Amino acid sequence: MxxxxxxxxxxLGRAIARAALTSGWTVLVHDLAPVPELFSxxxxxxxxxxxxxxxxxxxxxxxxxxxxxxxxxELDWSLFTDRIxxxxxxxxxxxxxxxxxxxxxxxxxxxARNPQMRLVKSLNHFSYHDYRDDKRALDVAAHRAMAVxxxxxxxxxxxxxxxxxxxxxxxxxxxxxxHLLDPKGPVFGADVDEPGMRVLLGATRNH
Ligand SMILES: NC(=O)c1ccc[n+]([C@@H]2O[C@H](COP(=O)([O-])OP(=O)(O)OC[C@H]3O[C@@H](n4cnc5c(N)ncnc54)[C@H](OP(=O)(O)O)[C@@H]3O)[C@@H](O)[C@H]2O)c1
Numbered sequence: 001m002x003x004x005x006x007x008x009x010x011x012l013g014r015a016i017a018r019a020a021l022t023s024g025w026t027v028l029v030h031d032l033a034p035v036p037e038l039f040s041x042x043x044x045x046x047x048x049x050x051x052x053x054x055x056x057x058x059x060x061x062x063x064x065x066x067x068x069x070x071x072x073x074e075l076d077w078s079l080f081t082d083r084i085x086x087x088x089x090x091x092x093x094x095x096x097x098x099x100x101x102x103x104x105x106x107x108x109x110x111x112a113r114n115p116q117m118r119l120v121k122s123l124n125h126f127s128y129h130d131y132r133d134d135k136r137a138l139d140v141a142a143h144r145a146m147a148v149x150x151x152x153x154x155x156x157x158x159x160x161x162x163x164x165x166x167x168x169x170x171x172x173x174x175x176x177x178x179h180l181l182d183p184k185g186p187v188f189g190a191d192v193d194e195p196g197m198r199v200l201l202g203a204t205r206n207h
Contacts, residue, residue: 002025005064006028008066119150
């Protein structure tokens with residue numbers, strides 16, 4: 001059984017937690033000040049637990065970063081060495097007035113916080129509302145595509161499994177595509193199937 005560790009039990013963290021639990025994942029959540037909605041999510045659920053950061057990092061197959069980008073500076077990044085870290089954060093303050101996504105993603109600055117992380121970018125380009133529907137009830141062929149961005153092929157495959165489990169069709173591409181997922185990038189909010197996503201990413205490799 002796979003374990004998803006979620007740092008940040010806010011709107012996105014709780015939506016992904018519910019989707020993952022429905023798909024058979026065990027979920028660990030770390031939040032500085034859990035709100036009642038988070039307690040009610042874990043209460044009475046044997047597959048969900050509130051934990052501290054070190055316990056989450058030690059026991060999770062995938063560590064989802066679901067805190068505000070600015071707050072992420074306070075995380076203990078040393079916990080993530082050699083771990084699969086799924087960055088779902090968006091840095092809204094850098095959008096400014098620019099029409100297009102900058103050529104360098106904020107994901108680059110996330111990787112710099114611990115170069116030994118096995119970093120994957122995904123889940124950031126849809127709203128938490130999208131994750132609340134049970135996508136698995138839909139026809140697989142109609143699934144929306146989700147970008148899974150990493151230079152670590154094994155880490156990307158593990159995250160692609162999570163993405164598939166919560167009802168999306170994963171499309172894997174290299175880290176040089178990360179900026180395309182940022183707000184104002186072409187992937188952000190795009191409702192496309194797998195071929196459509198490959199076009200948006202210009203993806204040269206798909207596993
Ligand atoms: N909401 C969306 O639809 C959506 C979609 C895609 C991506 N995202 C991205 O996902 C991230 C979270 O968004 P959100 O809408 O879920 O925000 P949110 O509702 O404000 O939730 C963020 C949670 O993180 C907690 N937190 C802050 N610093 C923390 C720390 N150091 N350790 C542990 N927990 C901490 C916050 O606790 P406190 O409230 O106590 O500070 C809060 O519970 C953002 O980077 C956002 O850009 C959001």
